[in-house]
Amino acid sequence: MGFKSGARGGRLKRAMDPLAEAMNASIEFDRRLAHFDIRGSIAHAQMLEEVGVLDSEEVAAICDGLKTIGHEIAKGNFPLDPALEDIHMNIEDRLIKRIGTPGMRLHTARSRNDQVATDLKLYALHSAKKLIQLLRVLRKSFVTKAQKYKKGMIPGYTHLQRAQPVTIGHHLLAYEAMFHRDQRRLQTYIERVSRSPLGAGALATTTFNIDRTSTAKKLGFRHVMKNSMDAVSDRDFVLDLLHCVTTVGIHLSRLGEELVLWTSKEFQFASIGPAYCSTSSIMPQKANADIAELLRGKVGRLIGSWVAVATVCKGLPLAYNKDLQETQEPMFDAVETSLQCVEVAAKMVSSLKFHVENTEAAVTNSYALATELADYLAQKGVPFREAHHAVGALVHWASTQNRKLNSLKLTELRKFHDAFARDVFPWIDAEVSINRRNNVGGPAIKQISLQLRELKKELTDVPTL
């Protein structure tokens, strides 16, 4: 089992309908696996030498041949032959042409099924690591920007209504927290799925006495998959990865939405660097946040990819079924999309300029400090629900009078609750209010400074954009 007809010039091959062949072939997309296929084959060959199936000369020839092919591919000098269906046969065919008989021995004690599973998993793990690196760059860009706007006040929103004042630094670190979580998710992913399928054969390992632990170690896997039928039919690691990139995509979509809002005429909270905007020759004031919109939109294909893979795997009997080929393209597309998005987001965030005069005007120009009054009363011993009620009435009256909170006199305040006293006034100062929220995770400058210090330390090896 294992080898596809097209790969071997078998009896049925000649008769294969070109349409069917085109549908069956994967070379158009699995070329991304070339590097991992070569790594896997080298590990397999070395192990075969260790267990005495191949001799050292053969293995040397195989490894040299594969490395040379790897260089050819890297340089773009390896013309892929669609007639050989997939990247695995292309490489093997090339190897045999190059080194002869030892090349024909390479596939001993291996099947296409465990080979493909291994290549895909190496690709997935490699991609996860790359994504972590880029997430760290992205986090650093938030940290750098948060440092710059640590003290700039901005309304914190709920329901897109101004709710309570925070700082721009605090707001930006909310994104750092999201992408940090994404990073942790990917890290546990890497640890969890680091289990080698190599040696599982078509579905039942092999009659050769192989050493799966050795190939696993050579390829950087922490463990060996414990059941060979599971090993060739498992694609959980694809779905897991798609889940990980989807959460990244969701966070980017939230960022995209906020950037679109902030750069609108109505908000005018920030500008994106021109390198990340498009404009219209006719309306130069229009700096369309195209890239931000694409960040918001591209989560669609990530979600779609997860769905595609989940649907493909649903209801398949054991072990390998051809349907599983359909898990590859969604993974490739989602990985490439997410890497691209995170990288461009990092640079776009670096290019952000906040218009602090506008964000601060938005803070003072609102009743965002009303909560403080209730907290003031509560701290004086007024039951919270009673405090709430009094302040509700107070703010309602103020808004109908078009009075800002910080313009009210004590006598006016006391009409709504007689626990109000002279010491209330500092409470209605936005900056004071922010700094009073000096709890872990809060917007107070102290908290932000503390976090920034830790984050800069953790991200010290990441170059600033």
Added chain:
Amino acid sequence: MGFKSGARGGRLKRAMDPLAEAMNASIEFDRRLAHFDIRGSIAHAQMLEEVGVLDSEEVAAICDGLKTIGHEIAKGNFPLDPALEDIHMNIEDRLIKRIGTPGMRLHTARSRNDQVATDLKLYALHSAKKLIQLLRVLRKSFVTKAQKYKKGMIPGYTHLQRAQPVTIGHHLLAYEAMFHRDQRRLQTYIERVSRSPLGAGALATTTFNIDRTSTAKKLGFRHVMKNSMDAVSDRDFVLDLLHCVTTVGIHLSRLGEELVLWTSKEFQFASIGPAYCSTSSIMPQKANADIAELLRGKVGRLIGSWVAVATVCKGLPLAYNKDLQETQEPMFDAVETSLQCVEVAAKMVSSLKFHVENTEAAVTNSYALATELADYLAQKGVPFREAHHAVGALVHWASTQNRKLNSLKLTELRKFHDAFARDVFPWIDAEVSINRRNNVGGPAIKQISLQLRELKKELTDVPTL
């Protein structure tokens, strides 16, 4: 709105980050729109002549130029320039280079927004028509095969348990019915979405006095979209099409599953032509139904595409947003996937051979005729629930004795209900039973013949594969 910066060498352009530019560009996939873009531009130019905005010489130059470009593209002689971002700018740029000033007039009274919406819709409608043609080919292949196996008996299954005997013809026509429904769905789709967005401009039509009805007519649209803001931001027609191809995909997945079952060693009900199988050099008896498995698996990406587009459109404010660019690739992929799958399915179905000796053995070798006994009693006036109960006990007894139904004697039957009489025996003959189910939609040869006659008539213009 309007023109992208990259397209015009505007002030911001030079500063655009190559990463952002790559993300922004669509030329890699929207090249599929070239033909429709040219059609749309010709219609637009001709209309501009009609309303007096362009003169006949200009329009002649434009139309000739566009047609030549169309030929270049068809022949593969048109090198696309990625710096020009999309297919629309590539064509316009080429036109201007070729014919000069009139080329610069073409875009009068038009915006990229309505242009793209028009191109996409023309593509969608064209694809729907193509898919209908292929569905008719597929239906014909079922009809031809059903004709051949009109009388061959096969168990009808529920819960994958043999339930009641039907004919292979009847079973195959169930698929004809599904794909017929898909065809009708596409037909109403075409009629319903045949409304032209052209002339909607960026979002508010144009200050030129244009004739949207004229361009609509020229492009084969039945109506003009009634609100210009809706016209540029509507992508329902993409989602509708993706829904249509998904139901096709679901039906193909059911077919794929059945083909996998039927060609298994356990069923041995049918063989797929070697042109649609792959094998293994080592196990030539293994005719892996790879193509059937891919039919089953590929519905994953169709479902995923629908999800991607739905998610992209969710929550977008009016009118055009860049996110909408993300609706294109899922549509292209889903259209191409479904066309490929339907075409190959038609040929694979044509290649099917049923092993009637096995399907008929499966019928007689079961208690699939038990229902007939209950119906027999019911027709004698026994209340249905009572009849059911008696036959339940009878069959239970028979199965423990390992006796086939048609081996039972009248005295044995009468132990379970005394309404059994000599005239019961024809009821337990599978062929008789099938032909007694002579109701509309039933398996009786008469019904199948009737349907085949009608279907062959309807599909008379479709060449037999």
Added chain:
Amino acid sequence: MGFKSGARGGRLKRAMDPLAEAMNASIEFDRRLAHFDIRGSIAHAQMLEEVGVLDSEEVAAICDGLKTIGHEIAKGNFPLDPALEDIHMNIEDRLIKRIGTPGMRLHTARSRNDQVATDLKLYALHSAKKLIQLLRVLRKSFVTKAQKYKKGMIPGYTHLQRAQPVTIGHHLLAYEAMFHRDQRRLQTYIERVSRSPLGAGALATTTFNIDRTSTAKKLGFRHVMKNSMDAVSDRDFVLDLLHCVTTVGIHLSRLGEELVLWTSKEFQFASIGPAYCSTSSIMPQKANADIAELLRGKVGRLIGSWVAVATVCKGLPLAYNKDLQETQEPMFDAVETSLQCVEVAAKMVSSLKFHVENTEAAVTNSYALATELADYLAQKGVPFREAHHAVGALVHWASTQNRKLNSLKLTELRKFHDAFARDVFPWIDAEVSINRRNNVGGPAIKQISLQLRELKKELTDVPTL
């Protein structure tokens, strides 16, 4: 096939694990089908009389009994017995208890499989009609509101940047157009799926000579489904309906997003009636647009329902499989969600108040009229690309000088292109500009008035909220 064990006190029943039984049962959700089940049974019984299987007395007893049960259910006097698993057995059991033997005859020539398919389809068609009615109410609320704000100017946006001025009426009619399209989609849905599965039996019709056309007619179906195996295993009509409600949901999510934006402090374009807002006791100025947010969010479950049903149907062999039970709950939830959302949206839209002073200030306070200048030049014969370029430079200069377009002098304009003349000034008046866009679908008052007249006529029977 046919009857579930639990339904009949069969031999296996006693042994059924309560956990399994709970999983198997559907009575918790399929009670929604009660009314349709009764209608279907009455039609079936009457047909059985027509073809001579039941006599008129029996049928009279059955129909009377079923109607009484229908009244009991309507009044809430029908205690459902979970031990009877589903609504169909609950009703049949009740009927038998009430009228005896004729009740036992009802199920003659019918199976649970075609019965359930029929009930579900009747429910789906009924729901589609209900949704159309509510969509017409919603459209009317947009029409009424558009009438009121026919002339109020508002910026038309692309990329959430002010692009070109339109009227509030024009903007609101974009939503009318979306929901009109949804209505048409549902109408073609109803026509297309109006095909009766009744009489398909378990999968192969029945040995009784029944009249499927008669039951179809009685139940309001236009056609009979042509293949009985397809008839019992088809759930396309569920997926189609979920697609229809999803597009409604997407449109509502766009509306929700815009309402959230419009009612933000930054936009202040509109207020939602207090009956559709929530507030906070402490910040009475906060009128949170909770309902608008829910409209935006609820599309999630609609999309999820479509996915659930598509996944369930994927890869199922013919004919009926128990998996299909899993198509019911997503349909019920999606139908109820969409009906609720459309109804509440209609009322919320009716409650909208626009702050025209703000929307108009936003128009004049922008370069949204820049396109007009390019159009002006183009109409003077300047090639469009050249006109674009000149105006681009002009507006860029004006914005750096902080000059509004309508403050510019002719000499200033002519610095950028000498085709500018005195007649340019009316072009930079927003109202004039809007009314110049007097093309089909455009924002000009004339066009809006025309459309409103037609729409009011079409919706004349819909009561204004």
Added chain:
Amino acid sequence: MGFKSGARGGRLKRAMDPLAEAMNASIEFDRRLAHFDIRGSIAHAQMLEEVGVLDSEEVAAICDGLKTIGHEIAKGNFPLDPALEDIHMNIEDRLIKRIGTPGMRLHTARSRNDQVATDLKLYALHSAKKLIQLLRVLRKSFVTKAQKYKKGMIPGYTHLQRAQPVTIGHHLLAYEAMFHRDQRRLQTYIERVSRSPLGAGALATTTFNIDRTSTAKKLGFRHVMKNSMDAVSDRDFVLDLLHCVTTVGIHLSRLGEELVLWTSKEFQFASIGPAYCSTSSIMPQKANADIAELLRGKVGRLIGSWVAVATVCKGLPLAYNKDLQETQEPMFDAVETSLQCVEVAAKMVSSLKFHVENTEAAVTNSYALATELADYLAQKGVPFREAHHAVGALVHWASTQNRKLNSLKLTELRKFHDAFARDVFPWIDAEVSINRRNNVGGPAIKQISLQLRELKKELTDVPTL
């Protein structure tokens, strides 16, 4: 932010449209949070005492009151009031009625936003732990069954074609491996998301000096969430959990498919215990695998739930938005579905009986040992591709002659390759072949025994069903 209007009899409340109110309310589903809400409130109150905001008497009253309410709820004695919208207000209202003023102090330094996030996370973590327990029960049922059928041979399939012989034990342990992986995924989930949002307030913590670490510890969280805006708007933990239950669901769907196949007449490999089947009174031989089909189908709603939540979260600006309420029902449904499915699957697997005479006949009755011949040649030094080719020709010839592999003579074998010698014959014995596959993860009895020993040890605390 903060409190819903309906909860406090505020000014807008009276005017709220009942339709809108119904849509807004969550009491129908968030009642599942009651227990966690009480736990969270107790921890919050105790912390308020620690930091000196409440005194010990107040806190004692609060904690006693809450515990009493907890008992009432557990006993079903707590009538929920829909007018109070959600479970949180119901409990708080009840508390105030019961203990007066201290009850009004409970909400000090807390907001509905962090309260809800905390309750949901506690629910999610609790559910994950419960699911792990049930997965261990399920794994044990596979282990027990694998022990029983350790030696029974069965064909291993690829593409649903018999490929290579394995043992039933080996096949069953493939499922153990899947669910083990699910368990590990949930374990890393629990560790990763164990971060407390409590104290994040509405979005900016609170002006009170609280101790978030203390409440986190009391509630069993390992960490405190580091950014308060992220803390109230993060629902990653919901999506993560839905991903975890989806992979469980996919594995169950594969099991469901195989059970349906195995219990079909065509396979007859196994029988499911009657407690997990339904039958038909008329066809007692029909043991429909309804529960297996439901396991296969129910993954649809799990996938749908993930999609729903991902879509809801897409594109939301910070911080809390009402849309997030829509993440609750999908989570509740998915959690309850997966718990139910895993529990019933464990019992159904325990009830399985394999028909070893049939599975073994299927092994010998096939060319599943052909690979061994190629391996034999390869071990003699024949290059693998050459060995493959020779055996391909041999098996092809044998199949056309209708000869089983183990009936071939040496002279016949040597026609295809002269490396065949007398020692080839043990290679074509299925049992020998299986035991030669004595590699980690392979089907050899030794390997299976080894694994079973380890697994039994690990699962020693799980009671056998």
